[in-house]
Amino acid sequence: MKNLFVLLLIIICVNVAAQDGPVRINAGKLFNSETGKFETGKTILVKDNRIEQVKATDKITAEESAKYRLVDLSAYAVLPGLIDCHTHLLYKEVIWPGNNEPSMDMNRALTLDGDAYRAIYGAARAKAYLEAGITTVQDLGNSGLFADMALKRAINEGMVPGPRMRASGPGLSTEGGQLPHTIFKHQDLAKDEYRIVKNAEDGITAVRENINQGANVIKIFANNTPNNTMLRVEEIRAIVDEAHRYNIRVTAHATNSRSVYTAVMGGVDGIEHGYSIEDSVLDLMVKKNVFLVPTDGDSVMMKQYFLQNDPNDSTTIHQFMASMRDPAGRLHRAYKKGVKIAAGSDDYVEFRLPWSVPSKRTILGYNQAGIPIADCLKFATINAAEQVNYKGKLGVIKAGYLADLVAVGAGVDKDLEQLMDVFFVMKDGKIRPLPPKP
Incomplete structure (x- = not known):
């Protein structure tokens, strides 16, 4: 029976x-x-x-x-179907009043949560993303030691619902990764979240390791804020050359103009964040056909972030929104110069909102910054498809x-x-x- x-x-x-x-x-x-x-x-x-x-x-x-x-x-x-080029499905940071070190949550993720819990958490978030119309994501590390590959496999096999996943595995970084203020005795903890690259040859080995585990994109940290060290251009070039041998794209966490310049000179395909970029570097990005993935958010998300951090601070919110709309800001300058732009949320903060909301509101943020609606939608469809290596397959009806x-x-x-x-x-x-x- x-x-x-x-x-x-x-x-x-x-x-x-x-x-x-x-x-x-x-x-x-x-x-x-x-x-x-x-x-x-x-x-x-x-x-x-x-x-x-x-x-x-x-x-x-x-x-x-x-x-x-x-x-x-x-x-x-x-x-x-919408595409988010920069997600962290298996990672969360919690914001509360007076918490000025939310990145310390990475220590919690490694020492208290563990990869198994993070994969289950990621599966729940993946379902919410799909239900919101986000049918493809590029998940860029902060997922333990290849727990993102387990989630990607579970989605591909139909065990759990979720978007199509491009996944990087551990990001390639210099000493310490992004773990803040970790004393030398505990530096090895970073190796459970990042692939620490010692030199150019080690970078080549790291690419092979990640690809062997199922990575279909390589993420590097040109600079590894909040820590201070940076990859050298020859290290980045070795990583990029090896990844390109396998038709794997390389995208770089780079938050300031110096790190963006180093990454672009190293041959990367994309720049994540790029909060501060000089005009000469934007021109170089156009020349070398490098994508910018701005992870800025919109007024709703920024207000929520600042309210959770300090409910009494309204000045910071207004200052941030004014900077977003600034015609001299890097998003406007990149757009006007013809830099290719793809949508990415960098969504990992636990807001008091349904999962997936921050991802989609990132697209609204581009519009709030003065970009026409049609172009904002192109950032999240046809442009994003190219950035995640699905050109000619996704992003167009x-x-x-x-x-x-x-x-x-x-x-x-x-x-x-x-x-x-x-x-x-x-x-x-x-x-x-x-x-x-x-």
Whole structure:
């Protein structure tokens, strides 16, 4: 009897999965990420895990109507599945009043949480990301010793729901990683979170180690704030050359102009953060086709951060928001110079908000900084796809591309806040169940 019950359960699950089948999706508006335009009167034909065709709704034949099950999204805007190029699904920092050293939470993650707990925590967050329409992430370390690879495998095997994962494994860093104020006696603790690189040859070995464990991106720390040491350009170049032998991209944590310059001269494909970048270095990024992934957040997230840290401090919030909107700020300068920009949240802070909210609000932050809505959406779709090495496969609603789609409020072309309201998610051709609206 027990075996019969299991067999029936398997049959039911198979039938539910099979119900997706070929579908035709009528979109109220369709975001064309190649042109930056919203198009109307379009139907998306999906078969298996691919977009088979995009055509005018009034050109759908009777045969196609019979073959493809209708999914009516005519009341919504349909976008390519969103991509976050900088996540830390397996790491969290807690903010509370007076906590001026939140990065000390890394010591807690290593000594109290451990890799097993962090992988389970990451699985819960991954589910929330997918339900928010984020169908692909690039997870850049701070995940113990390859616990991110376990989560990626579990998602790929269908054990847990989550976005498609690009994962780096431990980031390649100089002495101490990002563990703050660790006395020399306990320096080895950093090796449980980072791959400490001794020299150029060791950097080559580190790349091979990470790739052998399943890494499909290499993350380096050009500088390793809050600590003071930096990788040398020849070390970065050795790392990049080795990764590129395997068609693996390299992206660099770099927070100031000096570290950005060193990373770009070393041949990296992307710069993470880049909070301070001189014009000459931005010009170099354009010349060498290097992406910038700004991890800035928006007014809602910044207000939440400062309120959790100091509920009585309103001055800092206003100062930060003014700097975001500053036309002389590095985001505006990078945008105007033609630096390629991809969306990334660096979301690891435990806000008193649902998981995934900070990730999507990063996109809103670009718009608050003065970037047009269409370009903000391109940062999180077609541009992001290139940064995570999925160019020609993701980020565009087009025949032959993987069927990753999200439906949001129809007015998102005028009000990016509607990006927060998700009504439909498809990843890899499968419609994903969403939690009920409150």
